Amino acid sequence: MTSAARRPVRIGVQIAPQHAGYSTIRGVAAELEGLGVDILFNWDHFFPLSGDPDGLHFESWTMLAALAEQTDRVEIGALVNCNSYRNANLQADMARTIDHISAKDTGVGRFIFGTGSGWFERDYDEYGYEFGTVGRRLDSLAENLPVIEKRWGELNPAPTRKIPVLIGGGGEKKTLRIVARHADIWHSFSDASTLERKLGILAEHGAAVGRDTSEIEISTEIAKRSVAEVEEQFDLGATMFTVGITGPHYDLARVHDWLAWRDAKNA
Structure with missing residues (x-):
C-alpha cells in the first residue's frame, strides 16, 4: 500500500x-x-485484569455513554465489548443510543462498536453467564452480528451513521472469518511477522465471502512496542495504534510520544 493510498494514522x-x-x-x-x-x-469487564483482582473497577457501557456526553471530538468505544453479556438486539440499541448522544450538535455520532467473543471466566462465573467453550462463544458472536446489523436498520431513530464495527482477536479459523464478513476495523496484539501471516489468512477468508479485506482498517496494540516494531506494522498496512493505560496513576508519557509519531506520519 502506498502512502498516498493508505488511511491516516490514528x-x-x-x-x-x-x-x-x-x-x-x-x-x-x-x-x-x-x-x-x-x-x-475502555474495556468490557467487571473486575480488574491486572493488579489487585478485587480493586476498584467500573462497567463499560454506562461509562461510554458518559464519555459520549463529556467529549466533543474523539471517537469512543469498548476494546472490546463482550458479546456474551447482553442480548444482541439490546447491544444494537445501546450502540445506537450512544451514537446519538455522541453526535451532539454535529449530527454525526462518534461511537465505534468494538466487540469480541469474551474470555475472562471470572466475569462469567460471578455475573451468572455461561462460560462454555471458545468455539461456542465465537459461534455466538457470528450469530449475533447479523442480528445487531439488522436491528440497526430497524431502530427509530436510526443510527446517525453506519456505526463502525471493530472486531478484536486473531483466531485464524473462526475469528478472522467473522472479521472478513463484518468488520470495518480488525484489532489484534500481533507482532509484525504474526500480523503479516494473519493478513494473508484474512484475505483468504475475504475471498471466500466475496469481500476485499483491504477495506478493513488494521489496528494493533503498541503500549509495550518500540518505534521500530511499530514501523514494521505500519509498513504492513496497520494505521490504527492503541495504547493501554491503567489506574491508579494513568501515565500519559507514551501517549505524547505516539501522538508525535502519528503527526509525523500524517504530515
Whole structure:
C-alpha cells in the first residue's frame, strides 16, 4: 500500500477502568481529548485484569455513554465489548443510543462498536453467564452480528451513521472469518511477522465471502512496542495504534510520544 493510498494514522488510548475513582477517569479522558488522541476506549469487564483482582473497577457501557456526553471530538468505544453479556438486539440499541448522544450538535455520532467473543471466566462465573467453550462463544458472536446489523436498520431513530464495527482477536479459523464478513476495523496484539501471516489468512477468508479485506482498517496494540516494531506494522498496512493505560496513576508519557509519531506520519 502506498502512502498516498493508505488511511491516516490514528492513535487510540484504552483507559482501563480499574484502580481509580471515576473523577480521575473523567479527568484523564478530558486530558486525552485535549492532547488530540483520535479514539478513547475502555474495556468490557467487571473486575480488574491486572493488579489487585478485587480493586476498584467500573462497567463499560454506562461509562461510554458518559464519555459520549463529556467529549466533543474523539471517537469512543469498548476494546472490546463482550458479546456474551447482553442480548444482541439490546447491544444494537445501546450502540445506537450512544451514537446519538455522541453526535451532539454535529449530527454525526462518534461511537465505534468494538466487540469480541469474551474470555475472562471470572466475569462469567460471578455475573451468572455461561462460560462454555471458545468455539461456542465465537459461534455466538457470528450469530449475533447479523442480528445487531439488522436491528440497526430497524431502530427509530436510526443510527446517525453506519456505526463502525471493530472486531478484536486473531483466531485464524473462526475469528478472522467473522472479521472478513463484518468488520470495518480488525484489532489484534500481533507482532509484525504474526500480523503479516494473519493478513494473508484474512484475505483468504475475504475471498471466500466475496469481500476485499483491504477495506478493513488494521489496528494493533503498541503500549509495550518500540518505534521500530511499530514501523514494521505500519509498513504492513496497520494505521490504527492503541495504547493501554491503567489506574491508579494513568501515565500519559507514551501517549505524547505516539501522538508525535502519528503527526509525523500524517504530515
